[in-house]
Amino acid sequence: MGIIRDTLRDKVADGLSACIGCRxxxxxxxxxxxxxRIADLNHWTAGDAPLAASAPIPTPVSPAPAATEVVAVADAAISSPAPPAAMVARLAEECFQCGMCVPVCPSGLERDAMVLWLKSRLTPRPAEYDASLRRRGPAQTVGEKVGVTVHNLLHRGRLGSLSRHVDKRSLQPADTLFFFGCNIFSTTGMGEKILAIADYLKCRYEVLGGLSSCCxxxxxxxxxxxxxxEMMSHLAGRIAKVAPKEVITPGSECYAALSRIAAVHRTPFTPVTxxxxxxxxxxRFPLRHFPGTMTFHDACHSSRKLGEGEEPRRILRQLGALVEMRRFGDDAPCCGHHQFGVNPAQVEALRADRLAMARDAGAARMVVECVRCQESFAPGAEAAQVEVLSLVDLVYDLLPSGDRPQARPVHFAPPVQKGDQIPIEGM
Ligand code: SF4
Ligand code: SF4
Structure with missing residues (x-):
């Protein structure tokens, strides 16, 4: 899939040539x-040269300066003095690909893609990235394979009936495939609840999950x-063994990956959130209204970038009173998961802001769709006095009690500290 690199490079080149430098x-x-400065950022974004990881720069959580500088990109690139590579590299390291920079662009450009291009050239990559992403995908050294095996054994008890799906070799054909990937290890218990709901609906399905099938x-x-x-190609091969009509996933970024696989590999399945x-x-559920007021937090990749934000709201309107907080734009932060722990204090402040928005909107509950949003926001929920739960939690609670498996305790990790590994897999 060198096509990913080529596609991004073309998109970045087009974006740089159309950028009006408005900031x-x-x-x-x-x-x-x-x-x-936008001129320096564009200057460094153009090209393929490695970008040295930055020296520490204090980055308070505050909006960038309000001054507007409109410059022709070509002029900016030519007149740029010695580029402040450290600041550009810092943006690349700390960018969590939320996409908040996209809807504000008057030229319809994707600054997130331009920063992703910078990320791909960070040399060396931030250690936090690799610590969070280790052991994922099919390309494993012998040592990593041993590590994955140990990891899976350690989590077998906690996962209960889900554990039989972890990295399993044999996949059966089915019209419906639930794709959990790495999220099968989520501490939210979402996977187990999804399968309980599927059983209630008498759905026939196959399940794909585990570090080796990461999207x-x-x-x-x-x-x-x-x-x-490589991971997407591997996953496409695993999906082909099931030959499903639809692949359902609780991960916002998994949905983005599945959409890409379905488009690029032309495998005949429909990705479904x-x-x-x-x-x-x-x-098909015994519906009831939940007391109190709820708001919904949009996940970046399914709602913000792929426009899937209405389906969750239709569910919430049927189950209770929905109030909206800020949805998109410059003050609707995301969960920040994909900063991978580079600047935990910065991300924690953004999460606290988001929870405060929910509370200020008058909501007692902030409902999320994506399993990673739930893991990111739940640790701060008590302090913010806002309950964080998922759509799956709500629908699971509709099931007659006899159809609900014994609930397992849910463990949310405390806020990430600098140097910690992101506790997504409970590792
Ligand atoms: S952090 Fe979000 S808003 Fe900032 S560059 Fe990255 S994608 Fe854009
Ligand atoms: S908002 Fe758009 S046009 Fe303005 S500087 Fe950013 S990418 Fe360029």
Whole structure:
């Protein structure tokens, strides 16, 4: 899948040639270093040269300066003084690919893709990226394979009935495939609840999960374009063994990867978000209204970038009172998961802001769709006095008690500290 690198390079070249230098993207970006000039950013974005990882730069969580500089890109690139590579590299390291810079661009450009191109050239890559993404995908050394085996054994007890699906070799043909990938290890218990709901609906399905069947989108978002391509090719082969009509996933970034696989590999399946699947079947549950007011947090890759934000809202309107907080734009932060722990204090502040928005909107509950959003926001929920739960949690609670498996305790990790591995797989 060198096509991923080629496609991104072409998109970046087109974007740079159309950029009018207005700086709106940097103003909307929650992590842009103050003082970073668009001319310098564009100058460094053009090209293939490695980008040295930055020296520490204090980056307070504050909007970039308000001054607007409109410059022709060509002029900016030519007149740029010695480029402040450290600031550009810092943006590349801390960018979590939320896409908040995209809807504000008057030229319709994708600054997130341009920064991803910079990420792909960071040399060396931030150690936090590789610590978070280790052991994922099919390309494993012998030592990594041993590590994956040990990891899977350690989590077998916690996963219960889900554990039989972890990295299993034999896959049976089925019209419906639930794809959990790495999220099968999620501490939310979402996978087990999804299968309980599927059993209630008398759905016949196959399940694909485990580190070796990672969708690769997190690697893509870290700038490991070639590694991501290998993972997507591998996953496409695994999906082909099931030959499903639809592949349902609770991961926002998994949905993005599946959409790409379905398009590029031309495998005849339809990627489906868990929200769409639940909404389609909602009439089959004993419906009731949940007390209190709920708001919905959009996941970056399914809602913000792929426009799948209405299905979850249709469910919430049927199950209770929905109030909206800020959805898109420069003050609707994402969960920040894909910063991979590079600047935990910065990300924790953004998460606290988002939870405060939910509370200020009058919501007692902030509902999320993506399993990673739930893991990211739940640790701060108590302090913010806002309950964080998923659409799956809500629908699972509709099941008659006899159809619900014994609930397992859910463990949310405390906020990530600098140097910690992201606790996504509970490793
Ligand atoms: S994707 Fe988000 S973090 Fe990255 S440059 Fe755009 S606004 Fe900033
Ligand atoms: S908002 Fe768009 S046009 Fe303006 S500087 Fe950013 S990418 Fe260029």
């Amino acid at each position: 709106e993207c940097l103003r909307a970006c929650p992590v842009a270093p103050p003082g970073l 690769g989108w997190s690697s893509y978002l870290s700038g490991d374009l070639d590694g991501a391509g 868990v929200a769409s699947w639940l909404r389609r079947n909602l009439h």
